[in-house]
Amino acid sequence: QKEVEQDPGPLSVPEGAIVSLNCTYSNSAFQYFMWYRQYSRKGPELLMYTYSSGNKEDGRFTAQVDKSSKYISLFIRDSQPSDSATYLCAISRTGGFKTIFGAGTRLFVKA
Protein backbone atom coordinates (compact mmCIF):
# COMPACT_ATOMS: atom_id res chain seq x y z
CA GLN A 1 0.00 0.00 0.00
CA LYS A 2 1.33 3.43 -0.93
CA GLU A 3 1.77 5.88 1.91
CA VAL A 4 -0.37 8.45 0.12
CA GLU A 5 -2.97 7.78 -2.56
CA GLN A 6 -4.25 10.37 -5.00
CA ASP A 7 -6.42 9.96 -8.08
CA PRO A 8 -4.37 11.21 -11.05
CA GLY A 9 -7.44 12.33 -12.99
CA PRO A 10 -7.56 14.17 -15.30
CA LEU A 11 -10.36 16.30 -13.92
CA SER A 12 -12.09 18.72 -16.29
CA VAL A 13 -14.50 21.38 -15.00
CA PRO A 14 -16.12 24.53 -16.39
CA GLU A 15 -14.96 27.92 -15.25
CA GLY A 16 -16.61 28.96 -12.00
CA ALA A 17 -17.08 25.42 -10.72
CA ILE A 18 -16.10 24.25 -7.26
CA VAL A 19 -13.26 21.75 -7.46
CA SER A 20 -12.64 19.06 -4.86
CA LEU A 21 -9.28 17.27 -4.81
CA ASN A 22 -8.58 14.47 -2.36
CA CYS A 23 -5.91 12.20 -0.96
CA THR A 24 -5.77 9.43 1.58
CA TYR A 25 -2.76 8.40 3.61
CA SER A 26 -1.92 5.31 5.59
CA ASN A 27 0.20 6.30 8.58
CA SER A 28 -1.22 8.35 11.44
CA ALA A 29 2.28 9.57 12.34
CA PHE A 30 2.14 12.22 9.60
CA GLN A 31 1.63 15.69 11.03
CA TYR A 32 2.29 18.04 8.12
CA PHE A 33 -0.07 18.18 5.16
CA MET A 34 0.60 20.23 2.06
CA TRP A 35 -0.83 20.91 -1.36
CA TYR A 36 1.53 21.85 -4.16
CA ARG A 37 0.58 23.20 -7.57
CA GLN A 38 2.68 22.37 -10.60
CA TYR A 39 2.24 24.11 -13.92
CA SER A 40 3.48 22.42 -17.04
CA ARG A 41 7.29 22.43 -17.33
CA LYS A 42 7.67 24.10 -13.94
CA GLY A 43 8.66 22.91 -10.49
CA PRO A 44 5.97 22.45 -7.83
CA GLU A 45 5.09 25.44 -5.65
CA LEU A 46 3.49 25.30 -2.23
CA LEU A 47 -0.17 26.25 -2.30
CA MET A 48 -1.48 25.33 1.13
CA TYR A 49 0.09 24.03 4.31
CA THR A 50 -1.64 22.57 7.37
CA TYR A 51 -0.21 21.22 10.58
CA SER A 52 -2.33 18.51 12.23
CA SER A 53 -6.11 18.54 11.73
CA GLY A 54 -8.56 21.19 10.71
CA ASN A 55 -9.31 23.63 7.93
CA LYS A 56 -7.27 26.40 6.42
CA GLU A 57 -8.54 28.97 3.99
CA ASP A 58 -6.62 31.24 1.64
CA GLY A 59 -8.69 33.18 -0.84
CA ARG A 60 -10.45 30.73 -3.14
CA PHE A 61 -8.58 27.76 -1.69
CA THR A 62 -9.52 25.70 1.36
CA ALA A 63 -7.49 22.80 2.70
CA GLN A 64 -9.05 20.25 5.05
CA VAL A 65 -7.39 17.51 7.08
CA ASP A 66 -9.34 14.75 8.79
CA LYS A 67 -6.82 12.72 10.75
CA SER A 68 -9.45 10.31 12.05
CA SER A 69 -10.11 9.07 8.53
CA LYS A 70 -6.63 9.92 7.16
CA TYR A 71 -8.19 12.06 4.47
CA ILE A 72 -6.99 15.38 3.09
CA SER A 73 -8.83 17.66 0.69
CA LEU A 74 -8.33 20.81 -1.31
CA PHE A 75 -11.31 22.84 -2.45
CA ILE A 76 -11.08 25.51 -5.13
CA ARG A 77 -14.01 27.92 -5.38
CA ASP A 78 -14.87 29.89 -8.50
CA SER A 79 -12.27 27.98 -10.50
CA GLN A 80 -10.42 29.85 -13.22
CA PRO A 81 -8.61 28.68 -16.37
CA SER A 82 -5.40 29.81 -14.66
CA ASP A 83 -6.01 27.11 -12.05
CA SER A 84 -5.34 24.47 -14.72
CA ALA A 85 -2.35 22.59 -13.36
CA THR A 86 -1.37 19.42 -11.55
CA TYR A 87 -2.13 19.45 -7.84
CA LEU A 88 -0.02 17.25 -5.59
CA CYS A 89 -0.86 16.43 -2.03
CA ALA A 90 2.12 15.91 0.24
CA ILE A 91 2.64 14.61 3.74
CA SER A 92 5.54 14.70 6.15
CA ARG A 93 6.34 13.65 9.68
CA THR A 94 9.01 16.24 10.18
CA GLY A 95 8.07 19.35 8.23
CA GLY A 96 9.69 19.36 4.82
CA PHE A 97 12.13 16.58 5.45
CA LYS A 98 11.32 13.34 3.64
CA THR A 99 8.13 14.77 2.22
CA ILE A 100 6.03 12.13 0.46
CA PHE A 101 4.00 13.22 -2.54
CA GLY A 102 0.81 11.87 -4.03
CA ALA A 103 0.65 11.07 -7.72
CA GLY A 104 -0.88 14.45 -8.53
CA THR A 105 -4.27 15.25 -10.07
CA ARG A 106 -4.30 17.04 -13.41
CA LEU A 107 -6.98 19.72 -13.41
CA PHE A 108 -8.35 21.46 -16.50
CA VAL A 109 -10.64 24.46 -16.07
CA LYS A 110 -12.45 25.28 -19.30
CA ALA A 111 -13.31 28.88 -20.12
Place this chain on the structure above:
Amino acid sequence: SAVISQKPSRDICQRGTSLTIQCQVDSQVTMMFWYRQQPGQSLTLIATANQGSEATYESGFVIDKFPISRPNLTFSTLTVSNMSPEDSSIYLCSVVQGANTGELFFGEGSRLTVL
Protein backbone atom coordinates in the same frame (compact mmCIF):
# COMPACT_ATOMS: atom_id res chain seq x y z
CA SER B 1 11.45 32.58 -0.64
CA ALA B 2 14.41 30.75 -2.11
CA VAL B 3 15.21 31.04 -5.80
CA ILE B 4 16.65 27.87 -7.28
CA SER B 5 18.37 27.60 -10.64
CA GLN B 6 18.98 24.28 -12.34
CA LYS B 7 21.15 23.44 -15.33
CA PRO B 8 20.59 21.98 -17.82
CA SER B 9 16.86 22.56 -18.18
CA ARG B 10 16.69 19.67 -20.61
CA ASP B 11 18.99 17.28 -22.39
CA ILE B 12 18.91 14.27 -24.67
CA CYS B 13 21.52 11.68 -23.78
CA GLN B 14 22.79 8.42 -25.17
CA ARG B 15 22.53 5.16 -23.29
CA GLY B 16 25.60 4.43 -21.17
CA THR B 17 26.67 8.03 -20.72
CA SER B 18 26.50 10.16 -17.57
CA LEU B 19 25.08 13.62 -17.02
CA THR B 20 25.62 16.06 -14.17
CA ILE B 21 22.83 18.40 -13.10
CA GLN B 22 23.68 21.57 -11.24
CA CYS B 23 21.56 23.31 -8.62
CA GLN B 24 22.26 26.83 -7.38
CA VAL B 25 20.31 28.49 -4.54
CA ASP B 26 20.27 32.23 -3.90
CA SER B 27 20.70 31.78 -0.13
CA GLN B 28 22.54 29.46 2.21
CA VAL B 29 20.60 26.35 3.14
CA THR B 30 21.50 23.42 5.33
CA MET B 31 19.83 20.69 3.35
CA MET B 32 19.17 20.27 -0.33
CA PHE B 33 17.01 17.52 -1.75
CA TRP B 34 17.01 15.78 -5.10
CA TYR B 35 13.72 14.39 -6.42
CA ARG B 36 12.84 12.42 -9.51
CA GLN B 37 9.52 12.79 -11.33
CA GLN B 38 8.98 10.09 -13.90
CA PRO B 39 6.42 10.63 -16.66
CA GLY B 40 2.90 10.58 -15.25
CA GLN B 41 4.16 9.83 -11.76
CA SER B 42 4.74 11.72 -8.57
CA LEU B 43 7.93 13.03 -7.04
CA THR B 44 10.23 10.50 -5.44
CA LEU B 45 13.02 11.57 -3.11
CA ILE B 46 16.40 10.35 -4.33
CA ALA B 47 18.65 11.74 -1.61
CA THR B 48 19.36 14.53 0.82
CA ALA B 49 22.54 16.48 0.15
CA ASN B 50 24.26 17.67 3.30
CA GLN B 51 27.09 20.16 3.23
CA GLY B 52 30.27 18.65 4.61
CA SER B 53 29.09 15.07 4.72
CA GLU B 54 27.97 12.27 2.46
CA ALA B 55 24.52 12.44 0.93
CA THR B 56 21.77 10.32 2.46
CA TYR B 57 20.07 8.10 -0.10
CA GLU B 58 16.53 6.75 -0.01
CA SER B 59 15.67 3.13 -0.50
CA GLY B 60 16.16 2.10 -4.11
CA PHE B 61 18.77 4.74 -4.89
CA VAL B 62 22.53 4.20 -4.59
CA ILE B 63 25.56 6.44 -4.67
CA ASP B 64 27.18 4.65 -7.61
CA LYS B 65 24.20 5.46 -9.80
CA PHE B 66 23.42 8.93 -8.43
CA PRO B 67 26.57 10.50 -6.98
CA ILE B 68 25.93 13.84 -5.31
CA SER B 69 28.25 16.67 -4.42
CA ARG B 70 27.59 19.51 -1.98
CA PRO B 71 30.69 21.71 -1.89
CA ASN B 72 29.03 24.66 -0.12
CA LEU B 73 25.73 25.88 1.33
CA THR B 74 24.35 27.22 -1.95
CA PHE B 75 25.29 24.59 -4.53
CA SER B 76 24.84 20.90 -5.27
CA THR B 77 25.19 18.54 -8.20
CA LEU B 78 23.49 15.26 -9.04
CA THR B 79 25.05 12.93 -11.57
CA VAL B 80 22.99 10.28 -13.33
CA SER B 81 25.52 7.59 -14.24
CA ASN B 82 25.51 4.95 -16.95
CA MET B 83 22.10 6.10 -18.12
CA SER B 84 19.43 3.84 -19.57
CA PRO B 85 16.03 4.78 -21.06
CA GLU B 86 14.48 4.06 -17.64
CA ASP B 87 16.34 7.10 -16.31
CA SER B 88 14.33 9.39 -18.59
CA SER B 89 12.69 11.68 -16.09
CA ILE B 90 12.55 15.15 -14.62
CA TYR B 91 15.08 15.69 -11.86
CA LEU B 92 14.26 18.41 -9.36
CA CYS B 93 16.39 20.15 -6.78
CA SER B 94 14.63 21.50 -3.69
CA VAL B 95 15.34 23.17 -0.37
CA VAL B 96 13.34 23.72 2.78
CA GLN B 97 13.25 27.08 4.48
CA GLY B 98 11.93 27.50 7.97
CA ALA B 99 12.27 24.27 9.89
CA ASN B 100 8.76 24.58 11.30
CA THR B 101 6.86 25.27 8.12
CA GLY B 102 7.75 22.30 5.99
CA GLU B 103 7.70 24.32 2.80
CA LEU B 104 9.82 22.98 -0.02
CA PHE B 105 11.03 25.28 -2.77
CA PHE B 106 11.79 23.66 -6.09
CA GLY B 107 13.85 24.48 -9.11
CA GLU B 108 12.18 24.22 -12.51
CA GLY B 109 13.69 20.81 -13.05
CA SER B 110 16.00 19.15 -15.54
CA ARG B 111 14.20 17.05 -18.14
CA LEU B 112 16.36 14.14 -19.26
CA THR B 113 15.60 11.91 -22.21
CA VAL B 114 17.80 8.85 -22.65
CA LEU B 115 17.83 7.21 -26.07
